Amino acid sequence: MAISLLCFCLVTLLTLIFAAKKIKRSKWNLPPSPPKFPVIGNLHQIGGLPHRSLERLAKKHGPVMLLHFGFVPVVVVSSKEAAEEVLRTHDLDCCSRPKLVGTRLLSRGFQDIAFTPYSEEWMERRKLAVRELFCLKKVESFRHIREDECNFMVKKLSESTVDKSPVDLSKALFWLTASILFRVVLGQNFYENKFIDKEKIEELVFEAESALGSFTCSDFFPLAGLGGLVDRLSGQHKRLNDVFLKLDDLFQRVIDDHSSPGRTKEHEDIIDAMLDVLHKQGENDSLNLTVDHIRGVISNIFLAGIDTGAITMIWTMTELARNPKLMKKVQGEIRDRLGNNKETITEEDIDKVPYLKMVIKETFRLHHAVPLLLPRETVAHIKVQGYDIPPGRQIMVNAGAIGRDPKLWTNPEEFNPERFIDKPADYRGQHFEFLPFGSGRRICPGMPMGMAIVELGLLNLLYFFDWSLPDGMTIDDINMEEAGTLTIVKKVPLKLVPVRVM
Template sequence: MEISLLCVFLITFVSLIFVGKKIKRSKWNLPPSPPTLPVIGNLHQVGELPHKSLQRLAERTGHVMLIHLGFVPITVISSREAAEEVLKTHDLDCCSRPKLVGSRLISRGFKDIGFSPYGEEWKERRKFMVREFFCLKKVQSFRYIREEECNFLVKKLSESAVDRSPVDLSKTLFWLTASIVFRVAFGQSFYESKFIDKEKVDELLFEAETAQASFTCSDFFPIAGLGWLVDWLSGQHKRLNDVFFKLDALFQHLIDDHLNPERSKDHEDIIDIMLDVMYKQGKDDSLKQDHEDIIDHIKGFLTNIFIAGIDTGAITMIWAMTELVKNPKLMKKVQDEIRDRLGNNKEKITEEDIDKVPYLNLVIKETFRLHPAVPLLLPRETMAHIKVQGYDIPPKKRILVNAYAIGRDPKLWRNPEDFNPDRFIDSHVDYRGQHFELLPFGSGRRICPGIAMGMATVELGLLNLLYFFDWKLPDGMTHKDIDVEEAGNLTVVKKVPLKLVPVRVH
């Protein structure tokens, strides 16, 4: 929480002037709440890792819990049953998004898919994106790109394996997902792009996600501009604008490059498609759009693809490799299956090989359970009064689903803190949004539309890492020294980069 003591004092002082009336007892049967402080509510209890703070609060308070962040009440869901009511039973009544300061700025006034409030515009955007980019036919058409980029990854790691030097696998996997997204969505080579510093792509992603998910005073203290003033004094306003301009510059370069008539391309990417469709709409009198509005919509879409497409896949692979290195017996088990089923003489891995190694799928499921890339699903906002587990949630109220807490619920999972893929043997539980104990992609109308694209990258990336290489720890380390400390806000990655020594075996 990046609010200085001066800002807190200012909020408290001014708020007490505005809040002079006694609060009437609610007519609703509201969820239980942990004790609050005047004005700031439970803000002091939400630390650097909100999913963990809220998990601890829920253990004491209840799996349907009402917290107060400043003046804003938020219902936190931490059980499978409550999540099913929110994401399935009442999905239509609570599938909108709150209009937060950071998400409004980064999405260019909610011209994206991820953070836009529910409505006809959002439905049309999502339908367009699924049809033109995320449908199974499109995902399969980009198979050759994923295979080529994974082959390049193996080549670079093989060079490092010659002198047995450690590699920063965290950065390497961010580069892998970025290279795939840049080619598939932006029609460019990530490694040759003039528009992005590849050494800092993970930093830019972290900054963008922090901007979208950060707690701003404007969001929680909406009092006659006071929140904006405090954000300005604390530097939050400047941080938001800095990352906005970085992203804007990147996307403008990409769009300008696509508008160049001399540009060469090997396939029609999402920018080509959006420029073509949106300019056709702009010429239609009934769908009149000016140039600036068209570009804003494209940048809104690109923001979602850039952040979600690169970050979540890399994070999942990093956590999977971290847990396997920490558990040598599991590493051997999954590698033995992969190498036995694929043989010892493959020069390249293809996506056809993925179905031959079912235990790898269990490893990925267990990674989703223990380390969901987005531990708190993107916030929802009710559009009507609903009841969850008997508790009232009025209209226009925010809901957070803590997928992290559900994935570690001892009522659902035996020894929930242990990384054990075997728990999914003969289990019907899947990650596609129909089983509410495992929600890495969310569920309902707001489920992530890029599941197929993301899974194809994660499965193929891990398969290449585990088939071609054994993985050793740097000198002086044992598997017990590998930590699982987290960092992040919207998404959560391993705080200390994972550095391992690749040993080429095939």
């Protein structure tokens, strides 16, 4: 009798709580939602390219949408105005991160910068990164590495011109960014690295980013651990752990190598800088840096830095190969301004080529490396474009859709660098129609390093070589298919024939 009465009281209490929440919600002006299925919500409407699926849904349901990924409500923003409200007006109230299974694992329990929820500890960690790792002085100190590795790329490509055979430019550019970041971050020569097979590094990065960008049942069906069971049965849990173990092994071996007595080093790399902070901090240090923090931050730089720079350069060269007149124009500017007798390109040359900068901007707009900015989570109730968004709700900004919005860009599907001649849009996060690095408190701190790699890499490719398509191939044969979830790569590698001219 007593147990029955207790159960009745609990059921009544839960019913009243649910009813009260429902009444409160009814007063909210929630964003419009596409029709959803029971249990799975809108997951069936998210295809292999989530940014494209969400862009199509936004055209039908509006630039601020409420979707349900399983049991989890997610607000998707796809307009300049809404993005500005999220990233600037309400930045402090929605600059946290959701605690997802994949990000928790690969960040070692949120010991990193990119995926850690907003907190005092995160702020201290980011300050350290900006001050010690990504400041302009630090980026400038690695200038010789970027120039050395670009020279090495030019040398290897020049060897390929002897038999006039096509080169896999996708692989060459991926190896360029990897070689720079291995030296800058890990203090290792990419081509002579004893901890990893360079032929497998691209596969490892792709596996890690696929794991971070894929949906896990644990995230969207958390009730009673059923999601975790499905992830184990489907193999998703194993894939995540396999990637984590590979990365963790690499980073730990490099950290151990840095800590070994008598180690010789070419320069102070990012691990050296973080270990120095670790050893010098006192008991009352507000940061309380640990080796786990170092591994978490290295993971962010490793995954974000290697792939995104290469992706931008690959799409740029793809678009120029499809537009021979643009290729000729940008090469003409570069060679006219730099002369025809340079043996090497330096970073001082970058400011002499404004048209190349416009070409890169247009690539950012049309081929956003990370079209869905990393998800945010609200910490307070906010309104976006008049719609209520309660605390604890995920927000996704579809920067890729904003970059192709016909209300903002004339002929948005056309690759036209000259649209930036009279348009002040800048990539530093102050123009919300153009967000290659995000904006606000969560803007990418590695932006200066990333831009330096992309600009210098493309400048070398376009100064020293002319580029043509393989025999029998026309510009209509260039495959423009996309692939990926977190980062969007060119599905079919770009192969072009280099001819050394300078």
